[in-house]
Amino acid sequence: MTCDACAKKGVEVNGTVVLMIMEDRYDLCDEHGARFRDQLAAALAPAVDAALAA
Template sequence: MARKMIEQITCDACTAKGETAEGVTELTIGSDSYDLCQEHADRFAAHFAELFTTNTAEAVAA
């Protein structure tokens, strides 16, 4: 009998909230990696963009 193994990757952020969503991207910070759905990937990207934009604007103003 032939078998096909399918691995399902779930979003770590959704799982922490008790929800299930397909992980579509991986975020790695140092030695930690997180699988994220598109919504959480977009949120993290926006958060990091805001952090870096704010720091850059403050550095230019100083």
């Protein structure tokens, strides 16, 4: 399994992280896995904070 994000750049890096969104699956390296995790957490942070306050 190779990192889908790296493969877009023509680089072959082992995928170590699986990101699943509904039926979509993305294989990612550690670097891209952390980057997407941080971006998703930042995007959802206001919604999570509001749910916790309720």
